[in-house]
Amino acid sequence: MSWLSNANPVLVKELRGRMRGARAFVILTVFLLVLAVPTTLLYLTVASTVRFDQFNAGQTIGKTLFLGIVTVALIQVLIVVPGQAASALTSEKERETYDLLISTLLPPWKIIIGKLLAALAYALLLIVAVIPFMALSFFFGGVTVLEVVLALLGLIVTVVLFGSSGILWSVIMRRSLAATIVTQATSVALLLGVPFLIFVAGVLIFRDFPPPTWTQSAPFMYLWMAVLSIHPFIALGLSEAYLSEGETRLFFPAQEGPVTPFFWFGQGNGGGDVLIPHPWLLYTIEASILAAILIMLSIRFLRPVNEGPGRPRRGRGATKRV
Amino acid sequence: MASIVETRELTKRYSSVTALDHLNLAIPEGAIYGFIGPNGAGKTTTMRILTALLKPTYGEAWIAGHEVTRDPKAIRKLVGWMPDNFGVYDNMKAWEYLDFFAASYGVPEARRKQQLDELLALVDLANKRDEYVMGLSRGMKQRLSLARTMAHDPQLLILDEPASGLDPRARIELRELLKELRALGKTIMISSHILTELAEMCTHIGIIEAGRLLVTGEVSQILASLQPHRTIEVQVLADAERAVELLRAVPGVRDVRLQDALQALPQENPLVAEDVDSTSRLSVLPNVLERVAISVDFVGDDRDLSAMLQQLTAAGVPVVHFAGQVSDLEDIFMQVTRGVTQ
Ligand SMILES: Nc1ncnc2c1ncn2[C@@H]1O[C@H](COP(=O)(O)OP(=O)(O)OP(=O)(O)O)[C@@H](O)[C@H]1O
Ligand SMILES: [Mg+2]
Numbered sequence: 237m238s239w240l241s242n243a244n245p246v247l248v249k250e251l252r253g254r255m256r257g258a259r260a261f262v263i264l265t266v267f268l269l270v271l272a273v274p275t276t277l278l279y280l281t282v283a284s285t286v287r288f289d290q291f292n293a294g295q296t297i298g299k300t301l302f303l304g305i306v307t308v309a310l311i312q313v314l315i316v317v318p319g320q321a322a323s324a325l326t327s328e329k330e331r332e333t334y335d336l337l338i339s340t341l342l343p344p345w346k347i348i349i350g351k352l353l354a355a356l357a358y359a360l361l362l363i364v365a366v367i368p369f370m371a372l373s374f375f376f377g378g379v380t381v382l383e384v385v386l387a388l389l390g391l392i393v394t395v396v397l398f399g400s401s402g403i404l405w406s407v408i409m410r411r412s413l414a415a416t417i418v419t420q421a422t423s424v425a426l427l428l429g430v431p432f433l434i435f436v437a438g439v440l441i442f443r444d445f446p447p448p449t450w451t452q453s454a455p456f457m458y459l460w461m462a463v464l465s466i467h468p469f470i471a472l473g474l475s476e477a478y479l480s481e482g483e484t485r486l487f488f489p490a491q492e493g494p495v496t497p498f499f500w501f502g503q504g505n506g507g508g509d510v511l512i513p514h515p516w517l518l519y520t521i522e523a524s525i526l527a528a529i530l531i532m533l534s535i536r537f538l539r540p541v542n543e544g545p546g547r548p549r550r551g552r553g554a555t556k557r558v
Numbered sequence: 559m560a561s562i563v564e565t566r567e568l569t570k571r572y573s574s575v576t577a578l579d580h581l582n583l584a585i586p587e588g589a590i591y592g593f594i595g596p597n598g599a600g601k602t603t604t605m606r607i608l609t610a611l612l613k614p615t616y617g618e619a620w621i622a623g624h625e626v627t628r629d630p631k632a633i634r635k636l637v638g639w640m641p642d643n644f645g646v647y648d649n650m651k652a653w654e655y656l657d658f659f660a661a662s663y664g665v666p667e668a669r670r671k672q673q674l675d676e677l678l679a680l681v682d683l684a685n686k687r688d689e690y691v692m693g694l695s696r697g698m699k700q701r702l703s704l705a706r707t708m709a710h711d712p713q714l715l716i717l718d719e720p721a722s723g724l725d726p727r728a729r730i731e732l733r734e735l736l737k738e739l740r741a742l743g744k745t746i747m748i749s750s751h752i753l754t755e756l757a758e759m760c761t762h763i764g765i766i767e768a769g770r771l772l773v774t775g776e777v778s779q780i781l782a783s784l785q786p787h788r789t790i791e792v793q794v795l796a797d798a799e800r801a802v803e804l805l806r807a808v809p810g811v812r813d814v815r816l817q818d819a820l821q822a823l824p825q826e827n828p829l830v831a832e833d834v835d836s837t838s839r840l841s842v843l844p845n846v847l848e849r850v851a852i853s854v855d856f857v858g859d860d861r862d863l864s865a866m867l868q869q870l871t872a873a874g875v876p877v878v879h880f881a882g883q884v885s886d887l888e889d890i891f892m893q894v895t896r897g898v899t900q
Contacts, residue, residue: 245661253649332645339609340662341634341710 246342246350250324254357267316267362271308275369278304295378302373303476306387309366310468313359313395314423321355321402322419323412325538330412344538348531352396352403359395363388383479386516387472394468397523398423400530407534430467437463454510461512462522471519478514487511562587562714562745563608568617570603570769577603579769580617585747585762590740592756592777593749595766601749602642604766605716608747609639621714635663638707642718642749646691646699652678653687655702656709663710677705681735697728704735708744715739717748721755733759790854790863792870793879798850801875808866810858817851849878 241248254260282300328334337347370384402419409415441451450456465471489511513521563585570578577600585591595601606612607619610630618625624632647655653674660670678684681701686694694702700720707715721729736746736759750756756763757777764774773780794801798816805814856863863882870877 241657241661242667245658248661249647249650249654249658252654253647256649328645331647332641332643333647334645335606335611335641336639336645336659336706337662339611339634339639340659341631341664342662 244346244350244353246337246347247353250350250354251357254354260358260361263358264361264365267312267358268365270312271305271366271369274308275301275305294376298373298376298378299480301376302370302379302383302387305366305369305373306391306472307469309362309391310394310472313362313391314398314427314468316362317356317359317395317399318402318419318423319416320358321352321399322406322409322415324351324355324403325406326409326412326415329410338538344535347538348403348407348534351406352399352531355402356395356399359399360392363391363395366391380479382484383476386475386479389520390468390472390475390516393520393523393527397468397527397530400527400534404530404534404537407537427467427469430463431470434463434470457510457512461515461518465515465518466522466526468519468523471515475514475516475519483514485514486517487513560587561585562622563591563620563747565604565608565619566617568604568607568619569615570600570607570612571615577769578607578614578617581766581769581771583764583771583774585745587745588740588743589745589762590736590760591745591747592753592760592763593747593766594751594753594756594763595749596751598768599766600769601766602718603769605639605718605747605749608633608716609637610634635710636713638710638712638715640703640707640715640717640720642722644699644703646694646702648690648692650691651688652683652691652694652702655691656705659706660709665710673709673711677708680708680738681705682731697724700724700728701732701735704732708739713743713745715744715746715748717746719749719751721748721750729755788856788882790856790866790882791879792852792854792877793849794852794870795848795850795876795878797875798852800873801852801870801877804869804873804875805852805854805866808858808862808869810856810862811854811866812857813855815853817853851879 279297279301282297325334328337338344367388370379370387373379374381374384401422402415405415405419405422406412409418441447451460464474561584563583565581565583568578568581568583569576579600581600581604583604593601593604603612607614608621608626610626610633613627618627620626621633622636624636626633650658656674656677657670660673661667665673675684675687678687681704683694683698683701683705686698686702691699691702700723704717704720707717721732724732736748740746748756748760753763753765760777762775763777763780765772792801792805802814802816805811854866856866858866867877867880870880
């Protein structure tokens with residue numbers, strides 16, 4: 237770890253603390269158990285409903301297992317990562333090591349990146365550990381390499397995005413508890429708020445049939461796809477829907493999308509020729525930009541904790557003499 | 559001597575409180591500068607400004623020619639800072655703690671490895687190298703923290719109340735350690751509430767209250783100037799009357815009083831058990847009753863003081879005890895600081 241220690245001492249310090257002793261082992265075991273239980277249940281359910289004389293029985297099982305594993309892993313990292321990231325800097329503030337840390341010669345970006353990577357460590361471990369599970373479903377058939385790769389990419393991008401949000405809140409807040417609550421609230425707002433917005437907007441816009449012609453315009457279609465693709469589950473779910481229909485192009489004409497969750501595209505005149513990006517690509521780009529913004533804000537806001545007027549007054553011990 | 563630290567009209571206002579009020583401070587290179595003041599005087603505020611952690615509202619602070627707000631990076635290289643509430647990481651061993659901070663200051667790996675054991679030895683923690691920091695005692699943590707401040711070999715050490723919470727032995731060890739560091743060429747700024755705690759080890763002191771520097775300068779001068787009236791206690795075995803005559807003639811002496819001999823008996827003499835009655839006291843300390851104590855109110859300087867003792871001995875007075883009352887420092891502190899705190 238010595239070269240790493242030179243490159244980013246914060247990361248090494250954090251990893252030492254987190255990975256030390258039985259803790260990391262226990263956490264990873266719990267992760268995998270949580271993953272294994274639904275996978276097994278899913279396998280049993282699917283296996284009992286699929287008739288094995290069907291020529292594609294294996295494929296159905298493989299696909300269902302794959303989707304199940306990715307979904308559970310996604311939920312797991314969404315629960316674990318923000319918690320880890322949210323306490324990254326607040327724990328330094330609580331231990332009163334924050335001032336020491338930022339008064340070293342470490343540039344703020346190194347501190348933030350070190351903290352982020354360390355917070356993602358468990359999630360990345362989990363993602364690595366998920367690969368054999370995916371291989372299992374791969375073994376049944378029905379899942380392509382591209383799907384596996386994109387699932388891993390989607391997991392990593394999600395972890396980075398939600399981790400960055402946790403880091404930013406950790407920089408802003410003073411207490412780990414507060415930072416964790418706000419971070420989880422942010423995640424929930426994104427995970428539930430975006431579908432809600434989409435639903436409301438969808439109801440309002442596509443109330444009439446056929447929908448207004450401006451919904452066939454390129455700007456609207458891009459905007460609509462962009463909003464849909466900021467949500468990890470929607471973006472990855474849509475991607476999977478396209479992929480399983482054989483649509484592997486990065487950009488494809490809207491009307492050629494074999495799956496039409498937006499059946500309105502291409503129904504009217506025009507619009508159908510607009511090239512839209514594959515949802516996973518859009519998600520990767522959007523999440524990366526958003527994560528980059530969050531990280532940059534974190535770096536900017538990293539400053540002495542009681543610079544502002546609102547320093548919590550610590551009760552001074554009575555032992556001090558004057 | 560050139561000043562390594564200099565502040566000009568340094569002022570810090572929090573919303574309603576003026577923590578520093580046009581502070582002009584100068585710390586000569588190579589000094590051990592004691593920064594003394596009651597709670598809320600502005601010591602920590604000054605130190606945080608000097609470590610570029612806090613921006614002053616007004617005024618400037620310079621360290622070795624670098625202005626703190628304009629050149630925080632240079633400041634961080636120059637300064638080793640020990641906060642009043644040093645934090646420690648759990649799940650971290652003593653050597654890792656030092657190694658982490660050294661790496662954070664960009665000390666190259668080869669150098670880190672080499673200095674690690676030196677530092678631990680310097681603060682007397684060599685045998686705690688592989689212990690978890692959380693498991694160390696307060697004094698050990700404090701020493702480790704001190705070692706940390708030296709991880710990048712800074713010129714100036716700013717130590718915020720390093721002695722608070724230490725037992726007397728640890729204090730003495732700290733004092734020795736600071737002297738060693740000074741011998742290594744470091745300048746040390748150290749804060750405390752307690753003047754006596756610092757007076758013996760500091761070369762210079764500054765007394766701050768309510769954000770204003772009340773006195774500053776070399777310790778000897780300050781002690782002299784702050785002690786216009788000090789009490790010297792003399793104990794003689796005989797010739798008390800003659801001693802009094804002689805003392806009255808010494809320059810700087812204002813008043814001489816003969817005290818009852820028994821009062822000279824130390825209040826808590828370790829040789830005398832509490833429950834022993836006074837006759838057996840005498841057998842333990844046979845000479846004490848023969849002593850006569852004389853207390854002298856004195857306003858002269860140290861030269862007059864030594865002249866005083868010389869005259870007594872030259873005249874053949876059997877002097878057995880001759881000492882200034884050091885505890886008066888506390889009184890001085892109380893006298894200088896008026897208890898004005900926000
Ligand atoms: N962040 C802050 N917000 C508001 N007031 C503050 C802040 N920090 C310090 N103060 C005030 O500034 C004054 C000086 O505080 P400072 O901590 O420098 O004192 P100190 O000399 O270090 O005291 P102590 O001996 O208790 O450590 C105090 O009145 C304090 O209440
Ligand atoms: Mg203080």
